[in-house]
Amino acid sequence: QSALTQPPSASGSPGQSVTISCTGTSSDVGGYNFVSWYQQHPGKAPKLMIYEVNKRPAGVPDRFSGSKSGDTASLTVSGLQAEDEADYYCSSYSGSSAGVFGGGTKLTVL
Amino acid sequence: EVQLLESGGGLVQPGGSLRLSCAASGFTLSDYAMSWVRQAPGKGLEWVSVLYSGHGGSYYGDSVEGRFTISRDNSKNTLYVQMDSLRAEDTAIYYCAKDQVRGGVALWGFDHWGQGTLVTVSS
Numbered sequence: 001q002s003a004l005t006q007p008p009s010a011s012g013s014p015g016q017s018v019t020i021s022c023t024g025t026s027s028d029v030g031g032y033n034f035v036s037w038y039q040q041h042p043g044k045a046p047k048l049m050i051y052e053v054n055k056r057p058a059g060v061p062d063r064f065s066g067s068k069s070g071d072t073a074s075l076t077v078s079g080l081q082a083e084d085e086a087d088y089y090c091s092s093y094s095g096s097s098a099g100v101f102g103g104g105t106k107l108t109v110l
Numbered sequence: 111e112v113q114l115l116e117s118g119g120g121l122v123q124p125g126g127s128l129r130l131s132c133a134a135s136g137f138t139l140s141d142y143a144m145s146w147v148r149q150a151p152g153k154g155l156e157w158v159s160v161l162y163s164g165h166g167g168s169y170y171g172d173s174v175e176g177r178f179t180i181s182r183d184n185s186k187n188t189l190y191v192q193m194d195s196l197r198a199e200d201t202a203i204y205y206c207a208k209d210q211v212r213g214g215v216a217l218w219g220f221d222h223w224g225q226g227t228l229v230t231v232s233s
Contacts, residue, residue, distance in 0.1 A: 098157070101147075
């Protein structure tokens, strides 16, 4: 159950797009389509933004999109807005009824 | 409206025990897989344990295997985690999280989270 690998930071200007990567192995990200992404503002609980690689829960803006290629999943935020500044975590089912999270990426809106 | 409310956190000495509760409302707990996820101060999220729906099994992360026990009281619609042999590295905010399900299969996408309860392990 090694943590998934995310860049510690990412940034973009308002209106721009930014992509955050999440690299695992064939035992987790590459082996299942149970990849999810969470947004966490300081002092708050995480919020589900993407599940099953590319599905958005009701209420999540379509500026947020997810994809996967091999062992790497990605979250793209288009049309960056100030309120998108937060920590983002990826997560994956890792087999044997266990889950694993990434180390988190701090997204800064310049 | 789905709500999750954790309680039971506090200060405990190394080697001690603590039981956390997660009271659920707005849905039937036993119909969904439920996980505990923790976050050490200033650190990232760590998956801790899952209890599957119905008569499903329970599973644990390597760091808590053999020390933590997840359970559920259907009559109280409440999820628990019994934490024994606590260590300093167990210090964290503990969240309970509801999974999504389709056709009885957990999707490993946690759509509702509680506000968390802080556990501090220190002498």
